[in-house]
Amino acid sequence: MATSSVQPDLPLVRRLEAVGFRAWPAASVVYDGSWQVRLTGGHPSKRVNCVVPLDPSDHRDLDQRLQKAAKRFADYGRTLVLRETPLAPPVLIQHLERTGWEVFETADVMTVDLSRLELPDTLDYLPSHDIGRFADACLHVAEEDPALKPALAEILSAIKPTSGFFMKQDPSNGAVATVLCVQDNDLAGILSLAVAKSHRRERLGTDMLSSALRWARISGARTAWLQVEATNEAAIALYDRFGFTKAYSYRYWRKS
Template structure:
């Protein structure tokens, strides 16, 4: 990694660069690695008391003692992705929120506090876009109290890794004792190729599409304790919602999926396959059938969310052309 045209290493960062994307090199901890230096790229979220805090694209927060710095500089934003439709972070965050609507919500400045009886963090967390209209510590106190009144753990959803994401908020939450429980990627792709996936048309023909979720679909989903009204409301929320299922033994579907069509976007979620029926192309068939219906409704772009540690799903979506737009995280007090 060259930090100057002549190959010399120097620190060209100051406290005024907080909030910018930077690349730094520091002396490695010899107890942890054989390498002499380690390199870190991310957003410089603070520089206080002789410690730099850098938030990487994945949301990982790295603390670097100033005394270990060898070189550092501000670097351009990550290059635009070559795959998938153009989209801003805020557009995608709001589209995803409309696909997982809460049972109740309340505004705190530009933030939205959301609750749905605890079913899915996406409907039971603060959508922290913009300014809460209060100093951060006071806003967090209000958040804890609001969720406490509902006997729910307080979560805040924040994102990293794209222009306009919330690296500063993530670092500030960690400094205040909030911990990242779950990280996931929001991925995007062109929609038409998903509808044209190389799959068995017979399998696609077996996929049933319905406007409403039924008991058999819920038996395959199993992401909740009891499917009360709050679960049905969240699953049924969105501008245009479709539920897919492939008939299976005992009346329980072999595979399911959910799609929310919202303008140009089609969001895919809840794609699950019976373990006994995996590697038969059923997930691909479900995705293709939902994509074709979304194309009929005028959508042209696709998005989905996949947890960072779900290697099988990540590989599946890689093959469908999905590329990561940004990462998002749920922080718990």
């Protein structure tokens, strides 16, 4: 990772990584030592198609293990992607740099203390439990291929913690905003927050996020977390307004 004057809280990183895995579960998860190998044949999301090293000291046999992972990804018709968090071995990252790998995306994990937030007394949007309808809404808002619905529904159905599916519907345009809130004990994850291009700058993102966070707090969560691409300035500005602060960053690597 890029050097920083503030070192990440590794126990917090481990906990947020664990709840993140449960909030967006991969279809296949195997371990090579402490490396988690996550694959989902029908859905392209990087979070469910990557290798995630989870112990800074686990850096034995790097070439062999990377080749083994690459073979497993190839069996799924995918190119090997490695997700580097603060738990990744520095020796492994140095090896990637030497052997022609490149970083192609950076994201931030952000958290906020829900007890400190001023949120509406009522929910503007109530959560649904209709997975099929929510999957349709997500794909419509993001303008993604409707053929991804079975794979997305499979991911959503596999989420074990309590989940709330929030949607805003427009009578003439269908779904125009979505957000998923996954409550895992005292932690609530915010995922799939999206607003249709035709309805941006209408405070929908603010209203949807407010409802999800209010629901999470009512349900017993004390801290909310989310993951956002480091280049998504509009989303980061929204989260800043709610008091979210960066806990740590992660990067995706692939062979160049």
